[in-house]
Amino acid sequence: MSTKMIKDPIHGSIEFEGQAELELKTMLSDPYFQRLRRVKQLGFSDFVFPSATHSRFAHSLGVYAVAKRLLSVVEPDVKKGDWSGQGHACLAAALLHDIGHGMFSHAFENAMKLYVARNPQPKDSPLTSAVDHEKISPRIIKNSSISRALEKMGGAGFPEMVANMIAKKDEQCIYTSLVSSQLDADRLDYAKRDPYFAGVSSGGIDLDWLMRNFQVGNGTKGRFLYVNSKAYISLEQFTVTLFQLYPTLYLHKRTRGIEYMFSLLMSRVFEHISAGNEAQAGLAHNHALVRFFRDPANLENALLLDDSLFWGALHLFQEASDPEIQTVANRIASRHSYPMHDIWKHAEDVAAGNPAMKALDAGRRVEVLNNVCMQVAKDLQERQEIWSEACYYDNYPRKLYSPGNVEGGHPQQINVEFGNKIVDIASISPIVASAARFSIHRIYYDDAKGGLGARLEAAIRDGVTARLNEQLKDNVQGDPHKP
Numbered sequence: 393m394s395t396k397m398i399k400d401p402i403h404g405s406i407e408f409e410g411q412a413e414l415e416l417k418t419m420l421s422d423p424y425f426q427r428l429r430r431v432k433q434l435g436f437s438d439f440v441f442p443s444a445t446h447s448r449f450a451h452s453l454g455v456y457a458v459a460k461r462l463l464s465v466v467e468p469d470v471k472k473g474d475w476s477g478q479g480h481a482c483l484a485a486a487l488l489h490d491i492g493h494g495m496f497s498h499a500f501e502n503a504m505k506l507y508v509a510r511n512p513q514p515k516d517s518p519l520t521s522a523v524d525h526e527k528i529s530p531r532i533i534k535n536s537s538i539s540r541a542l543e544k545m546g547g548a549g550f551p552e553m554v555a556n557m558i559a560k561k562d563e564q565c566i567y568t569s570l571v572s573s574q575l576d577a578d579r580l581d582y583a584k585r586d587p588y589f590a591g592v593s594s595g596g597i598d599l600d601w602l603m604r605n606f607q608v609g610n611g612t613k614g615r616f617l618y619v620n621s622k623a624y625i626s627l628e629q630f631t632v633t634l635f636q637l638y639p640t641l642y643l644h645k646r647t648r649g650i651e652y653m654f655s656l657l658m659s660r661v662f663e664h665i666s667a668g669n670e671a672q673a674g675l676a677h678n679h680a681l682v683r684f685f686r687d688p689a690n691l692e693n694a695l696l697l698d699d700s701l702f703w704g705a706l707h708l709f710q711e712a713s714d715p716e717i718q719t720v721a722n723r724i725a726s727r728h729s730y731p732m733h734d735i736w737k738h739a740e741d742v743a744a745g746n747p748a749m750k751a752l753d754a755g756r757r758v759e760v761l762n763n764v765c766m767q768v769a770k771d772l773q774e775r776q777e778i779w780s781e782a783c784y785y786d787n788y789p790r791k792l793y794s795p796g797n798v799e800g801g802h803p804q805q806i807n808v809e810f811g812n813k814i815v816d817i818a819s820i821s822p823i824v825a826s827a828a829r830f831s832i833h834r835i836y837y838d839d840a841k842g843g844l845g846a847r848l849e850a851a852i853r854d855g856v857t858a859r860l861n862e863q864l865k866d867n868v869q870g871d872p873h874k875p
Contacts (some may be wrong), residue, residue: 410473459486492529523689569803618807674712
């Protein structure tokens with residue numbers, strides 16, 4: 393039987409061999425999968441990193457390639473793609489894990505959250521479900537042309553098996569862990585692919601070394617992958633690399649600002665469509681966005697939701713009769729994002745001159761600053777003379793790793809053999825055990841509102857000073873060793 397191959401800059405040759413894998417290769421031409429060519433992996437990141445234009449299509453192929461290498465560790469005796477039924481489901485799940493992502497990936501989900509915050513919807517309404525990739529993906533897998541292709545590959549129950557694997561219905565299944573866990577094919581691909589295309593330096597991942605050292609263990613919580621102690625440094629490097637990509641790439645201040653403006657624009661457009669006034673947003677009654685909004689449960693409308701739909705409509709938004717839509721559209725077109733005050737930076741500046749802060753260890757220092765930032769943001773949002781819809785608080789917490797601490801191994805944790813025992817990596821790695829974490833605390837604001845930026849900055853500085861003194865006072869009073 394012939395083997396089909398696709399070239400990839402990250403993994404070299406991605407091969408499809410055996411009847412089932414060739415069926416997956418054929419499925420790449422399905423309209424639902426082809427749509428991923430028109431959805432960028434990193435949303436608006438190319439506004440900052442010009443070459444970060446790679447697609448969810450390419451990423452999905454990369455996840456398939458990594459999953460196949462991991463599967464060869466779980467089923468080492470298999471030749472020419474003759475995997476087990478669960479193995480085939482694992483490869484299909486790897487390929488289809490992002491099938492439900494809408495335009496600009498997570499940015500579209502955030503846009504809908506803003507719309508719902510301003511225009512409350514029933515829980516799990518067809519509209520909110522239609523933009524939640526975790527809800528729309530299983531519908532596409534089980535109720536579209538994708539499902540028919542999967543049935544041809546594995547029988548009537550195969551689409552359900554694939555959807556359950558993506559949804560992580562069985563967390564003790566080793567095949568599920570290859571697709572979705574803290575060390576899965578998804579993370580192993582994007583931790584290499586995203587910095588490569590963005591041109592961002594990172595610690596890197598020695599994927600080949602990991603593959604040579606992965607072994608399969610069997611514990612009370614099911615089978616799992618692990619490495620021995622000589623290779624755990626590579627796993628430690630993986631967790632750190634992934635962690636550092638968030639402040640460097642995924643949460644870049646300019647990218648987050650453009651994403652917020654996109655959310656503002658789409659929320660306002662949806663409000664007009666809801667009121668039957670789509671013309672004020674510059675759209676015709678049969679425009680794809682209008683069709684989607686009015687019948688979100690129709691999977692055919694999900695096919696319309698790609699990045700090109702927005703860019704193709706941008707000139708319409710720029711000519712809309714609604715001045716808010718017109719203004720934001722023009723700003724996006726010219727990359728003129730809203731300005732921002734970084735509460736964390738203000739807090740660090742104030743803390744730098746405080747002797748009590750210098751006495752704290754790094755972990756406690758981060759905790760204090762995070763508490764200060766959250767409280768300052770909360771205080772600001774309660775001040776009606778400053779806070780309005782022209783302001784936006786952007787907060788995103790991220791931690792290095794979530795320990796499972798299951799001795800004997802677990803499919804959902806990163807497992808290392810140490811002292812003839814299988815333990816969570818957090819048990820032996822000082823770096824992972826440090827529980828490192830960070831959060832962004834940023835206030836974006838409309839600079840068309842005269843004096844708003846200066847008022848926000850003054851309020852932030854005053855608030856940081858007051859809240860930092862409170863935190864440090866509490867820290868001293870709560871420590872019996874402090875004078």
